[in-house]
Amino acid sequence: MDAATAARTLFFELTGHSPEGHWSAPGRVNLIGEHTDYNDGFVLPFAIEHRTHAQVGRRDDGRIRVVSTFDPIPVEVALDELDALFPAGRASVPEWSTYPLGIAWALLAASGRTAADVTGVDIAIASDVPVGAGLSSSAAIEGATASALNDVWELGLDRVALAKAGRVAENEAVGAPTGVMDQMASMLGETDAAIFLDCRSLDTTVVPLGFAEAGLEVLVIDTGVKHAHSTGGYGERRAACERGAAAMGVPALRDLQVDDLPEVQAKTDDVTFRRVRHVVTEDQRVLDTVRTLREQGPRAIGELLLASHASMRDDFEISIPELDTAVDAAVSAGAVGARMTGGGFGGAAIALVDRDRRVEVSLAVERAFADAGFAAPHIFTVVPSAGARRDG
Numbered sequence: 001m002d003a004a005t006a007a008r009t010l011f012f013e014l015t016g017h018s019p020e021g022h023w024s025a026p027g028r029v030n031l032i033g034e035h036t037d038y039n040d041g042f043v044l045p046f047a048i049e050h051r052t053h054a055q056v057g058r059r060d061d062g063r064i065r066v067v068s069t070f071d072p073i074p075v076e077v078a079l080d081e082l083d084a085l086f087p088a089g090r091a092s093v094p095e096w097s098t099y100p101l102g103i104a105w106a107l108l109a110a111s112g113r114t115a116a117d118v119t120g121v122d123i124a125i126a127s128d129v130p131v132g133a134g135l136s137s138s139a140a141i142e143g144a145t146a147s148a149l150n151d152v153w154e155l156g157l158d159r160v161a162l163a164k165a166g167r168v169a170e171n172e173a174v175g176a177p178t179g180v181m182d183q184m185a186s187m188l189g190e191t192d193a194a195i196f197l198d199c200r201s202l203d204t205t206v207v208p209l210g211f212a213e214a215g216l217e218v219l220v221i222d223t224g225v226k227h228a229h230s231t232g233g234y235g236e237r238r239a240a241c242e243r244g245a246a247a248m249g250v251p252a253l254r255d256l257q258v259d260d261l262p263e264v265q266a267k268t269d270d271v272t273f274r275r276v277r278h279v280v281t282e283d284q285r286v287l288d289t290v291r292t293l294r295e296q297g298p299r300a301i302g303e304l305l306l307a308s309h310a311s312m313r314d315d316f317e318i319s320i321p322e323l324d325t326a327v328d329a330a331v332s333a334g335a336v337g338a339r340m341t342g343g344g345f346g347g348a349a350i351a352l353v354d355r356d357r358r359v360e361v362s363l364a365v366e367r368a369f370a371d372a373g374f375a376a377p378h379i380f381t382v383v384p385s386a387g388a389r390r391d392g
Ligand code: GLA
Pocket: 030, 033, 034, 035, 036, 037, 038, 136, 178, 179, 180, 181, 182, 229, 342, 343, 344
């Protein structure tokens, strides 16, 4: 059963009637620009064809009820209890439900409405975005729910405002200190293109990728190693970046250039310096990738992808042996370039490959995983696709 039908079936089982509308939003792959978003820097993600679907109907008792394929038990609260739930009471509801409920809470705040201004809702959610693979299954839930509630509640918020509400939900309701890249990619994605995003101004430019024309495909190599950004390493990396910016007296690492790195080294400890070096050089690699795509096309970006991976492995230290193995094996088997994508500590790598080498590269990666004693990876292609929308 596809995810749209699964969500519809769930909705019917929950309510005994058909939904009034159907919305969906995609996961994303980040082509380049990792851990730069919360440093006010640059990113270049694209939305993928894997989507999360929300089937929605109104109810007249001021309550919100959510159900999903992640958990058989629905979660129901009164809309006027959301303020007590987030952030202080978040532990009283199952974690998956903090995404859609957090969106409802963040949208009311963003639009200046109260629970009394809007109708109750039932929401059934199903997804074909792999969870914990670094493909932003969370932003897809947020994007589908936000698009639905924006329409049903007639809030009139634009896509950027919906993405920002997604970040608020993720930071404050879920408790993951992430940036805004994933929500922007999921809301604003375009077919065959990446979104170049300035995370300070939130200005976006659509950058055509031309992968298909160049005979290229993007392979996702999901290591199966799960990660969660609400715990541990992600927050520590963010704190190191803030330390580095404070030591240099700038609002964010975005304000530093590669030329400033010797001064950073003189003013910070080795670990902080390497974290800063990753972010500052990664911002530059995003700009270089956008220029290279425009001037020379997608075959020319391989070295930039590899340099990004090396920087995350050696300076930011967020890669894991499975991701390094995926990148090395893909490139040895002829990939144009490869890198881990997303927040790190698990998840997936991407490889840009010639269409007619796809099988060879996939087999080489599978072999390398088997030789290293790792569990078999899940390998599939992704296509740059459209962002959040109403489907019915
Ligand atoms: C996760 C976060 C994003 C971003 C990336 C790393 O996907 O949700 O905001 O920080 O990690 O680039």
